[in-house]
Amino acid sequence: MAIRIADTPQLPLNYTEYSQQLNSFLQQTIDLLAQNGGQNQVDLSEVKNTLAVFASAANSPNAANNKFLAERLFLGSGLPRRPWYRHVIQAPGMQSKYHRNLIFLLQGLYTGYGADSFPGVKQAIRDRNWPVAQQQVKLFLLLLCLCYYYYQFLLKHR
Numbered sequence: 001m002a003i004r005i006a007d008t009p010q011l012p013l014n015y016t017e018y019s020q021q022l023n024s025f026l027q028q029t030i031d032l033l034a035q036n037g038g039q040n041q042v043d044l045s046e047v048k049n050t051l052a053v054f055a056s057a058a059n060s061p062n063a064a065n066n067k068f069l070a071e072r073l074f075l076g077s078g079l080p081r082r083p084w085y086r087h088v089i090q091a092p093g094m095q096s097k098y099h100r101n102l103i104f105l106l107q108g109l110y111t112g113y114g115a116d117s118f119p120g121v122k123q124a125i126r127d128r129n130w131p132v133a134q135q136q137v138k139l140f141l142l143l144l145c146l147c148y149y150y151y152q153f154l155l156k157h158r
Helices: 002-006 015-035 045-058 061-072 119-126 130-156
Strands: 090-099 102-117
Touching (some): 015 045, 015 102, 090 119, 102 119, 119 130
Antiparallel strands (some): 090 102
16 A cells, blocks of 8 residues: 555545544444433533534545544553554454453453444443443544644635
8 A cells, every 4th residue: 555655646545534433433432322221421512513513624625635644643551451552443342342341351352353433432331331432432532633734724724
């Protein structure tokens, strides 16, 4: 891929598809939240609106060549219990099993190549750790807003 994009004037990143995928990830997260009985525990209402605003800014022509830098803005300080994975949108999945108010973590058993979208949020939902889930939602919103303001800056200074 690096050879293919080395001489291209514009990077082949499609943020329209990316924002649609983020909306799909959000729907999966909402479904997971409902399956685990956390609808009243975690508020995802701001995420959908913020994703729409992000998509409009990210798809502007002036932002086209700065998308790799923008992707780095989605790096947080690390996922809960897995600080070596820093990307808030995707990371390798982690198996956990919830049973009778106790969480049994299958330590070291990851889903291999299976990626997990919104990994910090989803893992906290699977663990039924609602405060951590809400904290991860806020972190994602913060980083999404940073990316949005980055694109707004590019629009004004080009």
